[in-house]
Amino acid sequence: MNLLELQRRMAQDVMRPLTSDFQMQPATADGSSTADLANTYIKPNDRLSSFERLEIYNRQYWFRVTGAVAEDFPAVGAVLGEKKFDNLVLAYLSENPSTSFTLRNLGSKLPKWLESHPEFSPRRHDLLLDIARLEWAYVEAFDGADLLPLTAADFGDLGAESQLFLQPHIQLLDLRYPVDELVLAVHRQTEPSDIMSNAVTERKQIKRARLPRMVRSQIHLAVHRYENSVYYRRVDHEAFRLLSALQGGTALGPALEVAFGESSFSPEEQAAKIQEYFAHASELGWFCKPQAG
Amino acid sequence: MPANRFNGFSDYGVGIGLRVPHYDHIFAEKPTVDWFEIISENYMVDGGRALQTLDQILDRYRVVQHGVSMYFGSSQPADREHLKRLKTLTRRTKTPWLSDHLCWGSVDGRYTHDLLPMPYTFEAVKATAARIREVQDYLEIPIAVENVSSYAEFHESQMTEWEFLNEVVEAADCGILLDVNNIYVSSQNHSFNPFDYVNSVPAERVAQIHIAGHSKFEKFILDTHDHPVLDPVWDLYARAIERVGPTATLLEWDDNIPSFDEVHSEALKATRYLTPAQSQKPVEEYAGEVVHQ
Numbered sequence: 198m199n200l201l202e203l204q205r206r207m208a209q210d211v212m213r214p215l216t217s218d219f220q221m222q223p224a225t226a227d228g229s230s231t232a233d234l235a236n237t238y239i240k241p242n243d244r245l246s247s248f249e250r251l252e253i254y255n256r257q258y259w260f261r262v263t264g265a266v267a268e269d270f271p272a273v274g275a276v277l278g279e280k281k282f283d284n285l286v287l288a289y290l291s292e293n294p295s296t297s298f299t300l301r302n303l304g305s306k307l308p309k310w311l312e313s314h315p316e317f318s319p320r321r322h323d324l325l326l327d328i329a330r331l332e333w334a335y336v337e338a339f340d341g342a343d344l345l346p347l348t349a350a351d352f353g354d355l356g357a358e359s360q361l362f363l364q365p366h367i368q369l370l371d372l373r374y375p376v377d378e379l380v381l382a383v384h385r386q387t388e389p390s391d392i393m394s395n396a397v398t399e400r401k402q403i404k405r406a407r408l409p410r411m412v413r414s415q416i417h418l419a420v421h422r423y424e425n426s427v428y429y430r431r432v433d434h435e436a437f438r439l440l441s442a443l444q445g446g447t448a449l450g451p452a453l454e455v456a457f458g459e460s461s462f463s464p465e466e467q468a469a470k471i472q473e474y475f476a477h478a479s480e481l482g483w484f485c486k487p488q489a490g
Numbered sequence: 491m492p493a494n495r496f497n498g499f500s501d502y503g504v505g506i507g508l509r510v511p512h513y514d515h516i517f518a519e520k521p522t523v524d525w526f527e528i529i530s531e532n533y534m535v536d537g538g539r540a541l542q543t544l545d546q547i548l549d550r551y552r553v554v555q556h557g558v559s560m561y562f563g564s565s566q567p568a569d570r571e572h573l574k575r576l577k578t579l580t581r582r583t584k585t586p587w588l589s590d591h592l593c594w595g596s597v598d599g600r601y602t603h604d605l606l607p608m609p610y611t612f613e614a615v616k617a618t619a620a621r622i623r624e625v626q627d628y629l630e631i632p633i634a635v636e637n638v639s640s641y642a643e644f645h646e647s648q649m650t651e652w653e654f655l656n657e658v659v660e661a662a663d664c665g666i667l668l669d670v671n672n673i674y675v676s677s678q679n680h681s682f683n684p685f686d687y688v689n690s691v692p693a694e695r696v697a698q699i700h701i702a703g704h705s706k707f708e709k710f711i712l713d714t715h716d717h718p719v720l721d722p723v724w725d726l727y728a729r730a731i732e733r734v735g736p737t738a739t740l741l742e743w744d745d746n747i748p749s750f751d752e753v754h755s756e757a758l759k760a761t762r763y764l765t766p767a768q769s770q771k772p773v774e775e776y777a778g779e780v781v782h783q
Contacts, residue, residue, distance in 0.1 A: 198646055200614050201565040204597040204606075211602055240643045242681065244709040250642040253710070254604060261603050295601040298559040298572040299531050342536035366537065388511075425539040 203238055210234060211254045214291055219259070221252035262290050262303060269304040270332045272376075272383040273325060275408060277318060285317045301336070308333050324411055327372045331380050331429070334368035334420040338427045341366030346482035352475070357450030361443045362487050368420040369441050374411045377418060377429040382409055423481055435460055436474050440483075496632050496665025497697035498586030502552065502738035504764070506757045509743070513543060515750040523754065525552040527740045528583070531559055534575040541582075548583060554698070554738075555585040556667075559601070560625060562635060563594035563608045563618045573628050580631055587697050589634040589667040592618070592655060607640035610647035610654035619661035626664060634665035634697040639675040639704075639713035651676065652690040665697035668734075670726040671713065671742075675704050678711045684726055693734045701727055701760065702742040716745035718756050728763050736764040 198206065210231070213222055223231055235247035242250075263286045267274055274282040293306045308329040315322040342365040355361070417437035419430045432440065439456035447455065457467050478484055493501045503524035508516075515521070526547060533544050547553060557576070560568070580588060593605040608614050626633045637655055649657070659666055668691060670684075677684035701724075703717025719727075719741070731737065741757035 200609065200611065200617055201597070203609055203644065203646060204565055204594055207606065208597045208600065208602060211604070211606070212600070238644055238646065240645055242643075242679075247642075249709075253641040253712075254606065257604055258602050265603075295603060296599050298569055298596075298601060299534065300603055301531075301535070340535035340538035340540060343538070422538060425542050 198238060206234070206238060207251075207254075210251055211258045212294060213255065214287055215256065215259050219256060221248065221255045259287075262295065262300075263287065265300040266290065266304045266307065268387075269336055270307065270329060271387050272328045272332055272380045275383045276321065276325060276328060276379075281317055285311075285314075288314070288317075301340075304333060304336065323413075324374050324376070327370075327374045327376045328380060330370055331372065331376050331418070331420065334370055334418075335380070335384070335427055337368050338366045338420045338422050341422070342488065343422065343482075344485035344488055347479065347484045347486065349479075351486075352479065352484075355449060357448065359449045360446065361449055361452075361484050363440065363444045364421065364483055364485050365488070366422045367440075367444070367483060368418075369437060369444060370418045370420060371437065372416050372418060373413055375414055375416050376411065377416070377431070378409050379411060381429070382407070419483075421481065421483065435462070435470060439474060440478075494665070494694065494697065496587060496634055496695055497738060498632055500586040500738070502554070502586075502698075504757050504760045505552075505554070505738065505740045506753050507556075507740065507742055507744065508547060508553070509747055511747050512750040512753070517546065519750075520550065521750065521754065523551060525554060525738070525740075527554050527556045527742075530555045530557040530576060530579055530588070533582075534572075534579055544582070553583045553585060554740075555580060555583055555588045556636075556740075557588065557590035558605070559595065559603070560590035561595040562590060562592060562621050562625070563614060564596050564621070565594070565617055566597065568621060568625060573625065577629050580629055585631065587632040587634055587665065588629060589636055589698060591638050592635040592658060593638045605638045607638065607642055607644075608654065609644040610649045610651060612648060612657075615654065615657040615661060618658050622658070622662035622664050626662070632665055632697065633662075634667040635659065635662075636667035636669050636700065637672050637676075638669075639672040639679075639711075641679055641710060641712075643680055650682070651680075652687045656690065656692060659692065659695050664695075666691060666695045667698045667700060668696050668730055669700035669702070670730055671700065671702040671704055671719065671723045674720075674723050674726055675711045675713045684722075685729060688726055688729050688733065691730075691733075696730075696734045696737055698738045698740065699727065699730055699734075700740055700742055701757075714745060715742045719759070724759070724763075727760065731763045731767045736767045739764065 213225065216222055221231060225231060232248040235251040239247040239250050241247045263283065266286045277285060289307055289310055293310060295303050308326065311326055311329050318325050344364060417432050417434060419432050419440065421428055421430060435456045439452055442452035442455040453471065462470060493499045505525035505527055506523065508526040508528045528544065533540050535541065591605050593608060595602045595604055595606050622633055622635060635658065637651065655666065670688065673684045673687045677687065701719045702715045703719055705712045705714040705717065739760045741753065743753050747753065
């Protein structure tokens with residue numbers, strides 16, 4: 198077995214899902230004995246079989262990756278409960294193993310993946326999706342880039358054809374439930390930690406949190422960072438459409454048309470709204486100069 | 491001996507890992523600390539609090555970067571995005587040397603986020619040394635490779651772990667981050683004399699030393715970094731300092747992290763060995779004596 202063959206063999210064994218009681222599977226999907234496979238490349242010693250030595254790494258892998266996803270989605274975990282959340286994370290990671298050097302990106306595909314997996318909470322699927330989207334938006338807003346904001350002079354030069362850039366950390370969400378309240382309630386009970394360390398990982402238990410009752414009610418959120426804290430700012434429908442259009446690369450004039458195209462505001466009310474949006478956005482430094490390169 | 495080309499001719503003393511639970515204490519009390527080691531991956535982000543905190547630390551303290559996902563032993567090419575971000579960070583921290591592990595952890599673009607053991611083969615020596623050289627050339631700073639704790643050995647191995655380490659660092663012309671706790675953990679898991687390991691390391695290449703705590707289970711020891719340093723590890727440390735001379739030393743404490751003062755006091759116990767060594771000439775060559783615990 199050469200180096201690449203050995204690494205492929207071991208990675209496959211280490212990343213194979215555990216049994217429901219967190220042990221290494223006795224057989225692979227095609228029915229091969231895991232113990233026989235382990236014997237082909239791992240030496241036993243006087244205390245542990247090849248299977249048991251490999252199992253240490255198999256368990257470490259799953260404790261580490263499931264712990265990392267759980268840390269990014271504590272509110273999803275709080276709503277689902279430990280058992281269902283474990284199943285969700287296991288299924289997600291089995292289909293979406295890490296392709297990045299950092300654990301920070303491990304949960305990036307979870308909100309999209311969850312859209313086609315209502316089986317974890319059929320009756321609360323929409324609620325769960327909204328929570329997952331907001332929790333991932335928090336991660337993006339927490340350490341996204343913060344570019345130089347536009348100055349008053351820059352604003353003076355703007356015209357209908359101007360393109361306005363939003364800070365990369367700003368995440369815009371159209372949600373069916375007011376999950377900002379629920380996510381805040383859970384995050385307040387979560388201690389911050391480093392993303393990565395080089396110690397082995399123990400299996401972490403989900404903390405139980407008191408959750409506010411959720412009633413369906415559409416909200417629009419701008420998840421953003423200000424002075425290095427992440428905030429969930431509710432914005433009205435028109436502001437959401439305007440910001441989304443600008444974030445999508447639409448020039449200022451057409452973006453305003455998109456924002457107010459369906460609204461019943463009078464031209465005077467629209468002008469007042471636009472002034473209000475831009476005052477808030479410039480105060481928070483939301484508009485920025487484009488990223489170099 | 492302590493200041494050598496593998497640690498940028500620096501003369502650092504006793505450091506501790508920079509960890510989130512200690513931030514408030516460090517900024518409020520501004521304790522005197524020789525240096526902090528950071529996990530590079532926690533700061534390879536685009537913006538936000540982590541980088542702001544790092545900049546504040548850099549204003550006052552010396553920082554050395556330690557990585558957990560370069561995977562020098564992986565048989566496929568290094569991730570260019572990873573290298574690019576790492577280089578950006580080294581420019582920010584001005585780290586005099588950079589360390590990562592003598593292990594593998596990714597294959598075919600999938601990451602295990604674990605420090606998986608190497609098969610000690612000549613093929614692996616060649617591949618690993620080539621990758622270390624590639625990273626060292628790209629980053630333009632000295633690299634020190636750290637021996638890992640391991641729980642498995644391979645049938646394919648053609649040499650001992652310390653022979654493998656020596657072959658790799660000679661071929662790559664790089665430094666060593668000698669983790670004496672990892673040597674102890676592996677010695678118990680694989681039944682070898684840890685002093686044979688310490689006595690075989692090329693002293694002139696040791697850039698830094700790690701000390702840490704571990705956890706003992708019925709049939710094996712895990713490298714948990716959640717305890718004070720145990721006596722057998724101090725004994726190995728004493729021997730390492732005797733051979734290498736007073737060398738930059740860092741205490742790793744990554745889980746169940748106690749107060750800053752407790753971690754720092756534990757680290758400063760290393761001065762019991764470092765201070766006397768400053769007035770002595772290090773043992774220049776291993777004469778082949780057997781040193782028992």
